[in-house]
Amino acid sequence: MTDSLAGNRRVVLHLILSLExxxxxxxxxxxxxxxxxxxxxPKVLCLQSLGPLGEELRRxxxxxxxxxxxxxxFSFIYPGGLVTAIRCAKADxxxxxxxxxxxxxxAARYAGVKSVVYTLHGATYAKAGVLKxxxxxxxxxxxxxxxxxxxxxxxxxxxGHVPMDKVSVIINGIDxxxxxxxxEKQVPPATPLQRxxxxxxxxxxxxxxxxxxxxxxxxxxVRQLVDAGAxxxxxxxxxxxxxxxxxxxxxxxxISDRVIFSGAVRDIPQRLVALDIFVLCSLSEGTSVSIxxxxxxxxxxxxxxxxxxxxxxxxxxxxxxxxxDDPQALATAINRLVSDxxxxxxxxxxxxxxxxxxxxxxxxxxxYEGLY
Numbered sequence: 001m002t003d004s005l006a007g008n009r010r011v012v013l014h015l016i017l018s019l020e021x022x023x024x025x026x027x028x029x030x031x032x033x034x035x036x037x038x039x040x041x042p043k044v045l046c047l048q049s050l051g052p053l054g055e056e057l058r059r060x061x062x063x064x065x066x067x068x069x070x071x072x073x074f075s076f077i078y079p080g081g082l083v084t085a086i087r088c089a090k091a092d093x094x095x096x097x098x099x100x101x102x103x104x105x106x107a108a109r110y111a112g113v114k115s116v117v118y119t120l121h122g123a124t125y126a127k128a129g130v131l132k133x134x135x136x137x138x139x140x141x142x143x144x145x146x147x148x149x150x151x152x153x154x155x156x157x158x159x160g161h162v163p164m165d166k167v168s169v170i171i172n173g174i175d176x177x178x179x180x181x182x183x184e185k186q187v188p189p190a191t192p193l194q195r196x197x198x199x200x201x202x203x204x205x206x207x208x209x210x211x212x213x214x215x216x217x218x219x220x221x222v223r224q225l226v227d228a229g230a231x232x233x234x235x236x237x238x239x240x241x242x243x244x245x246x247x248x249x250x251x252x253x254x255i256s257d258r259v260i261f262s263g264a265v266r267d268i269p270q271r272l273v274a275l276d277i278f279v280l281c282s283l284s285e286g287t288s289v290s291i292x293x294x295x296x297x298x299x300x301x302x303x304x305x306x307x308x309x310x311x312x313x314x315x316x317x318x319x320x321x322x323x324x325d326d327p328q329a330l331a332t333a334i335n336r337l338v339s340d341x342x343x344x345x346x347x348x349x350x351x352x353x354x355x356x357x358x359x360x361x362x363x364x365x366x367x368y369e370g371l372y
Contacts, residue, residue, distance in 0.1 A: 009037075012372055013091035014044045015104040019054035019064070021264050022208065023289030024098060024121040027148075027364075029053050030175050032062055034365035040372060043089050047082075047100055052266060065089065082107035093372045096142075098122060102134045105141040117371050119146040119170075122286040123155060123307070135161055144371045146170050148286040149308030168371075171311070172287040173364030176356050179296035181273040200233040200258075201338045204275040206268060206290040207282065209240030214304075216249055217281045220327035221334060223253045228331075230338050232258060237271060239264040272297035276344060277337050283324050285309055295355040300347035302333045312359075318350040 014032060019025050032042040043063045046054055054064045067085050086094060086107055094113045096104035098121040108116045118138070139145060139162040147153040150169050157164050203222075207213040215236065222234050236246070236259065243261065250259045265271065272278065278294035278301050285307035292312065294301055301319035303309045313319040320333035337344050 009039055009041050010092040010372060011041045011043060011090050012093045012095055013086060013089045014042065014095045014097065015047070015100055015108075016044065016097045017047050017099045018049040018051045019044065019046055019057070020049060020051035021053060021266070025051065025053050026174070026289055027121070027172050028097060029057060030173065030361040031365055031368060032057060033060060033175070034173075034361040036365070036369055039369065043091070045085055045089060047103075063089075079103055079107040079110065083110045086111040086113060093117060095119070095368075095372075101142075102138040105138040109141050115144075115372070116142045117144045117146065117368070118142045119148065120152055120156065120286070121148055123152060123284045132159075132161065139163065139166065142166065144168065146368075146371070148172050149311060151307050151311075152286050170364060170367045171308075171359060172289055172292060173359050173361040174289065174292045174296060174355070175361050176296045176359075178269045179273060179293065179298075181270055181297075198231065200231045202274065202276045203232055203234045203279055203334065204237060204272065204277070204294075205234070205279050205281070206237040206272070206293070207280060208238050209236075209242045209246060211242065212283050213238075213240075214281045214283050214325060215242070215246050217325055217327050217330060218279055219246065219249055219253060219255065219259065221281075221331040222255055222258055224327060224331040225335060225338070226255060226258060228335065230335060232334075232338060234259045235262055235271065235275070236260065237262045237265060237268065268293065269297065272299060275299055277302065277334060279330070279334065280304065280309075281322075281324070281330060282306060282309075288312065292355055292359050295351035295359075298348040298352040300337050300344050301351065302330065302337065304330075318347050318354060 014028055016028055035042045044057060045065045047067050050066050057064050091113050093115045094108035095117045097119050101118050105116050145162055145166045147156060147169055153167050153169050156162060205218060225232055247261060250256050272294055278299040280288060280290055280303040282304055287308040291301055291303060301313055303313055303321060304324040305321040306324055310321060313321055315321050322329040322333050
């Protein structure tokens, strides 16, 4: 979309580190696609890398800009390269996402942007020291601060970061249509198990392989389930710094034939639809995109009782909530679903209905448009 065609529409420039595959990044993609194009011209500025989701947006006709590496990104005095990029984009609104709040807010104000919006996607704010001071300055420069769950808003308020009259909660939304997958298009994990005519129950987790996601809790739970006689197969979707460590733990637990590391993949909807049970064992969460996507795929969910998860999962209704860092509790909850196919199907259908009614991308987009 060229600037000459913008007319009276406001140019909204999303500022994000990259559009690699991830939950926050997918939310930005869905938001950009759902924005009312009769009122707004969406653009995206990536500070580090474009990623496959950036290419996807370009194919959809959205202008996605990668900050040239030769442009100095940031200094405390004047973030020249970023200011120039924002001015070139002719932004009316800069919408900054987690990971670049301070630099984004400072650059937007230097560039003369009319309005700055910031979305905190997870509990990644500074707790003390210089970084907390920088975020307080960023808050002063920002017009609207959005958290993706009520729990995050409470945490932010308790930390004393921001004036709470600037804070609002907008729950993440997703493109539910991506998860209406025909059976022949599903991608079941390639299993190393040989079970004759009996297929194992397929568990899955979609999360970065980082400490906050606590994959080791799930691996220990799988060991307990196998010891109890459960015929299961776990697919771990995602990549990160702990992959080698988690693969080593899988081997030491003796469950290598029960676990598949699929890495970062593009066909997440197809893989989710092929699962029987979705699991997320994070130590903290905002509003989990992975859970929303599993719900859209009509899967029952077992998740830790942290962050925004209780707003998505009602105990014994559409899934189970367990304490974090508790393999035994996680194994017990998973086993209830492993042993009860009817319960899996009932909970999965409730999830599909719930996500369509409450967590669609259009609902999210309309709320952000009110801030723009």
